[in-house]
Structures are given as C-alpha cells and as structure tokens.
Amino acid sequence: KNNFEVQKNKIQLYSNQVFVTDSVEGIVPEFLTLLHGVLDSPDIPLNVSRSYLQSDSNVKKISSHISKKVSDRLNDIFKESRDDFEKKWDDLKVFIEYGMLSDEKFYDRSKDFFLLKNTESKYFTFEEYEKLIKENQTDKDKNLIFLYTSDIEAQFSFVEEAKSKGYDVLIMDDVLSTPLINQLEQKFSDKKFVRVDSEVVENLIKKDSETKKELTFDQKEELRPVFQAVCPEVTGTTFMVDFQDMGENGNPVVITRSEFMRRMKDMSQIQSGMSFYGEMPDSLNLVVNNAHPLVKRVMDRKDKTLGTALEKFNTELSGIKVEVDKLEKAKEGKKDEEVPQADKEKLDDLNKTVSELEEKKKLKLTDFGKKNKHAKQLVDLALLASGMLKGVDLDKFVKRSIELIR
Template sequence: MEASVQAEKGQLSIHTDNIFPIIKKFLYSDHEIFLRELVSNAVDATQKLKKLASFGEFSDELGELKVTVKVDETAKTITISDRGIGMTADEIKKYINQIAFSGAAEFVEKYKEKEDTRGNIIGNFGLGFYSSFMVAKEVEIITKSYKEGSEAARWVCDGSTEFTIEAADKTDRGTDIILHIAEDSEEFLQKYRLSDILEKYGKFLPVEIEFDEKIINNPNPIWTKQPSELKDEDYLAFYKELHPMSEDPLFWIHLNVDYPFNLTGVLYFPKLKNDFSAKREKIQLYSRQVFITDEVKDVVPDFLTLLHGIIDSPDIPLNVSRSYLQSDSNVKKISGYITRKVADKLADIFRNDRESYEKKFDDIGLFVKYGMISDDKFSEKAKEYCLVKNIEGKHFTFDEYTAKIKENQTDKDEKVVWLYASDVQKQDAYIQSAQKRGYDVLVFDSVIDPHFINGIEYKLEKTSIKRVDADTLDKLIEKEIKLESVLSKDDEEKTKKLFEETLGGAPKLTISVEPMPTDELPIVITIPEFIRRMNDMAATSGQKSMFGDMPTMLNVAINANHPVTQKILKAGEDEQKQLIRHAYNLALLAQGMLSGSELTAFVQQAAARL
C-alpha cells in the first residue's frame, strides 16, 4: 500500500522564475485555449483508463466515463472533472511540477508494444495544464489514482513557482481541476462563453463532455468509422450537423489512410452555383478529434479550399500550443494525397455515372477548372474528365470536342479553333452568325473561365480558343469564307475613309471593309482577343480593367455587301454621317457597349425614324 500523503511545500522544477508570464503572454495566442487544453487532458485521462482496462491492467468497473465542466459564478470558479486514471502525490510531482513533462508521451512510450495508443491520446507537449494560469489566479487539483490503495491528493498553486500538496478527501478515482478565475478573465464565468468554446474545440471529442447538464459533443463522428459501416444517409446527416442551413452536397470523399501517415476525414463538394467568392473556411483541421484550426491552406491545395468537411491527423505538425501548423514534409505528402483522392473520386464518378456527372458539372467544374490551372499533377488527370458545354447544352471532353470540330475539316491536321460565348444573351447575334455557317459555339460563362481559357490553351495541341465576338468570323476561324464584295476597290476605300472621318472622335479604331453575308449587321465591332482576355481576367480578380470602362482599341468591320453600306455611299454628306453614326451605335449596342446618354440619344433617334 502506498504511504500516506505528507503535507509539504516545494519549488516547481523549472529553469526560470518567469515561466508563467511567458506562458500567459506568448505560448497561446488566445486565452480561451485553456478550456480546450484542460478538457483534452481530462479526455486523455479517461482514454488511458479505457486502454488499461483493455490491457487487463484495470479490472474494476469503469462505470460512467464522461468529462464534466461546471461554472460557479458566485464562487468565481470553473471545474473540469473526469473519472479517468487520476494521479498519486508522486505523479503530481512528476507530471505537474516538472513543467513540459508530458504524461501522454510517457504513456504512449510505455505501452507502445501493446498496440497503437498514439491515436487515442491527445496530449503531447505537457504544457496544456499551465494554460489554466492565463485565466486563473489560483488552480487546485484534487485527484485520486485508479491504483488500488492510493490516497487522494490536493495540489494548489497561485501562479508563482510555489505549490502546496497535501492529502485530500476524495473517494472516487479521477481528477477535478478547479480554476479560481482572475478578475481580468471573468468573461469566462459566463455560461454562453464557455458553451461557445466547448462547441468550437470539443464538438467531436472522443469522450462525452457534459456542460450545464447536457452532453455537448458527438464522441463518434463518421470520420472515425470505416466507410463500409456508413450509408449515404449517415454522410448527409453529418453534413447537416456541420452546416445546418446548407443544401445537400453533390457528393463526398471519405479519407482513411494509415501509411505513410495517419489521416482520416470527410470532404464534401458543396453546390457553389458559380459563386467563386464562397467562404473558404469550411474545412476544419482536427488532431485526434480536437479542433485545431480552419486555416488549412498548407494541408489542402488552394483549389480545394472551397470544399467543406473535416480532416483529422495526429501526424500534422503543430506548434507547441497546438494552435497552428508547422510546415514539413508530412504536410506536403498529406496535401498530395488529398489531391490524388479528389482526382480519383472525380474520375470514378465520370466513368461510372457520366450522366450524373454532367448534370453536376456546373458546380464540379469550378473545382476541376481551378485545379487544372493551379496544380499540374491534378491537371494531368483532370483533362480526361474536364468537360466543355456547347450552346445546345451538350457536354464533351477535350478530345471529344476536338474530334467533333475536325469532322467538318477537310484537312484533319489543320489547327482547331474553339469558338465560345461568355454571355449567351449579349453575344446572341454573333452566335447566330456562327451557327448559320455551321460552326459550333461553346459556353464559357463561369467566373473561373477567363483564367481557365488562358491556362489550358497552351496545353491543347494545335488548338486556339477565341470568343465568338472577338473578330469577324472569317478571321476567327483563320480561313477564307469565299464571299465576293459587291463594292469596287475604289468604293471600299471611299467607304473606309467616310467612316474614319465621321468616327474620328471615337476611341482608337481599326476600320476595315470586308465582304460578309447580307444578313449580318452593317457593322461588326469586335475587341482584339488579347485585350478582351486581359480585361476579363482583371475583372474576375476584382481589379479595374486596365483600359477603363471602354477599351482603347476596337476593330470595326464594315459589311461591304450590306444594303446600308451601299445606301451610305449614295447618300448626301449629312445623311451619310447620320447613317454611319446610327450603324456604329447599333454595332456598339450589339456588343453591350452603348450606355448612358449615348444609349438615350440612340433610342430617341431610332424613335424619330419611325
């Protein structure tokens, strides 16, 4: 039987008298962390007892195992209680008085041959208990070891290097940590404040946590289970637990790996609805079911930070306060693994249920396209199942679409041109013109598409991607459309000169006279492709266009075969100018470039002609 506890006083075994100010000011960035650390310690003590029972080293009844948090606003105390392994007086001296000695680390080392205990034990650095002095002017420990014949002990410290240890009146095993809250930390005596902290850090701790007579956590979240144990309803229910107000996700990925690192979790693909600005702090990082952070950019590739869910890994390196990540080779391996799992999941859905994949691609496409322009390894896999959609709503892989275009080419080695619209309504006239000539038009109207087009064009062999209104159609597809001009060369030069003189005050224009079908507009205005792309990318990046509201360069193609052109040549000087300006404004309107007072004046002039 262990000797009776003798009252004594002593000095904490540390190398500086200033350790507590250091802990209070520098070790933890947020004082609320104290509750996470103390509750985690209590969970550890409980998990250790369960392990000992499984090893046959504890044969008594386990009874109800839960951690209880209580607050007494009158006494100004917070008490964290468990029915775990407890401590003897000697163990208090070893684990509490020797600052930074981790009992968790020692336990894992002692029983490492039994089985893998690491995944169940939270503590690591041995400093968590001392976070209590960030909010408490005095801390009591009343504890009784699970060991037969042990006496209860009481340890008290006021935040200095002195402590008191003596016998205590406690009959049940386990530990009570009693914090006497300091005046500057009395906010933590409010129940709603403690409830918020417990909800944040302890929502999925592996032992039941009771606060205010309610169990506040889910000890067995789905990521701790095998995928074979779960149904779709389980994943959807868990998603609602994480995001109660959200629509059901598109699908999910269950992460479960134990070599070369331990990693579990569930990642959900939400319905983004083309909202690339969606909040990105929806993936939470846990370590052994303890919340660490929702800043996961080092663990999850940037293009996947739009996903929702949870990642849990004991192998992700944390700083000493367990508040943020420390980058190392494991982090890169984990990031690569997550990328590979996402790529494989998307490929699997595409191959096995293409119809469903296509229906979801408006949402999935944001992830896929973003990944292709930001991650080369992902891009190599994703080009097999990244889809493009045409005006009719049909989907194609890159290879399928290239083959479709080549069907209409006599020279199969000729360069392929993908025509696309970024705004189907505004570019309708140009789309109709292309379709009348037998050309297909894709739709690239998501917020990521301007960057995506630039990113993939150089990866596609012998392929050029151009917007349907970026130039006249014969130039876009880089081959002659055999149309003859009804104008003589002299009339073409005269027409060009009339337009240059009349539109001289407009932005910089490149004016040409070209033979086009008579059902085209009398004037076709286009923006050079490279300028339009830079403007589009600037807009999606939240930047002001480098060319302001109106581009400084416009291509103005005059339809030599249109009756209006011939009418202009035959008209008097004043009527010529009126017709030219009217046709020019009509072309601006078709491009969505006519607004404000100019639009009002155009409408009034058109009304006057009725």
C-alpha cells in the same frame, strides 16, 4: 475591379479529434481551400507551429493524398454515373478549374473528366468535343478552333451568326475561364479558343482564301471618315473603322473586340500584376460590310453629294504627289548635305500642302457622315446588337427609326 478573392481558413485540421489549426495553406491543396470542412489525422502532433506543419512529411503526404483522392473520386462518379456528374458539373466546375490551374498533377488526372458545355446545354469531354468539331472548325493552318461565348445573352447575335455557319459554340462564362483558356492553349499547341465577338463570322475560323470584292485603298480612305463621324464618343473607348466583303446577306456593320486585348483586360481583373492592361482604353473594331446594299447606298450618296468636290481634291493632290515623288527620287543615293536647299524647302512646302488638302477633304467627308442618317443608323444597329446602345443614344435611335420607316 472584379478581383477573384479566395476565402480560406474554412477548413479545420484535427489530430485524434483535437483541434490543431485552421491555417491549412500548404497542407490542403490550394483549390480545396474554397471549401468548408474538417480533416482529422492521428499522425499530426498537437503542439506544433504552422511552419512545422507545412514542412512535416506527413502533412505533405496529406495534401498530395487529398488531391489524388478527390480526382479519383470525381473520375469514378464520371465513369459510373455520367448523367449525375453532368447535373452536378456547373456547381463543381469552378473547383475543378481552380485545381487544374493551381495543381499540375490534378490537371493531369482531371483532364479526362473535365467537361465543356455548349450553348445547347450539352456536355463533352475534350476528346468528344474534338471529334464533334474537327471537320468544320479546323482552320487553314490545321488548328482546331474552339469557339466560345462569355455571355450568351449579350453576345447572342454573334452566337447565332456562328451557328448559322454550322459552328458549335461553347459557354465559358465564369471568372476562371480566361486563365483556363490560356492554360489549355499552352497545353494544346494546335488548338485555339476564339470568342464569337472577336471577329466577323467569316474570320472566326480562317479557311482557304475566297475571292472577295475588296475596296481600293482610296475608296477606304474616303469612306472611313464617313463612318468614323458617326461612331459614339465614349470615354476610354476607341473605334477603328475597317471594311470587308461579308456578302450582301451579312450584317452591314459589325463591332468586334480583339481576342488578345480582351483576354489581357480580363486577366487584369484577377491578376494584380497585369493592371497595366486594365487601364488601357478599349479598342473596338467597327467592320463595315462593303458588299451590303445599305452600305452601297451610303457610298452612292457620298459620290453624288461630294463627287465634284472630291474629284477636285484628288486631281490637285495627284499633281502635287507627282512633284513630291520626283523630288524624293532625286534625293535617292545622296547625303543630306548634297541635296539642294531649294529642293528641301520645296519638298517641305509640298508635303505641307498635301497634309492641308487631305485634312480639308477629310473634314468634308466627316461633315457628310454626320449628316447622313443611314450611316448613323447602320452604326447604331451594330451598337444595339453589341449591347452598347443606351440612354440618350438609344432614344435617338428609336426616333430616327420611326422617321426612316415612314
């Protein structure tokens, strides 16, 4: 695990230039224990225990005074030399983030000079950034959406998709970004942080609903096994296939990760009490764009290849389901003992037949999917864009690409 470990005991406490201790927990603000340095105070007695130090009023004053002096000085630098402050920001950021997370008063004093950095390497205060994105990144529920990437290279295609919509994307890529995001969302009830690969670009910022051409339930149920069949088998990872109209110019297939589950897994890396989430399998969404011409080609090929067989399955299933509905309706309002045993047995037999037919139908569709090179190619393109296509699968993709281009 990539646990965040704080190295302490690097600050030494002196009294009139005489060493007292290097155990400064509770004396120096928590976030400054990351630093190396020396503190010298005439108000601290020499022969004292660590517990005495932590309870002594003078020592407590030192801690709060240091925190205030640090925040005041940072604020002065920010106001007096914004350019210089921005140049130092990437080095200062982790200390300030840690301070905001561990010291409520420091958070209150630092929120006005805390900087957000976007993918264009421009820096903004919270207030400045809100003004920048308010018009274009407010969702239908009046929430202001802060889009971000945790790895601009790995999530490049998602970043570009977001920017093509006119959205701005922040870079939040250090070990404290996830807990900081959680804190900021608690502080700002009308603001949400959404990673660019957590949804297809159309759903990153939900606007008033537009008319979309959605597949029927039956169409989805017939197409799902086709694409499920060509999803990679990765230990500890499951793929959930879904369908959405993303426009004929959108990507044919996109892989997204749930914002909530990914955050919980990120938190499990730095917070031992959340190890449960870290041990859960990854759940990825494979979103198929049913409006894309290449997806329509797969659908058409499915209908031409399996049309007759699927129609036979559907006709037989439809007839049986009519009988099931009649028997279910006859049961309404009756106690279990009032339903004839013959009807119970017939209903069980019919439901069993339905399950068997649906399984046979699914196997037909799965077999078609495994043999369909275009379906596999579309899924592999999505995997490639997400940085998940490697080794043997990448080699097969390259060879298949050459074959399809010929």
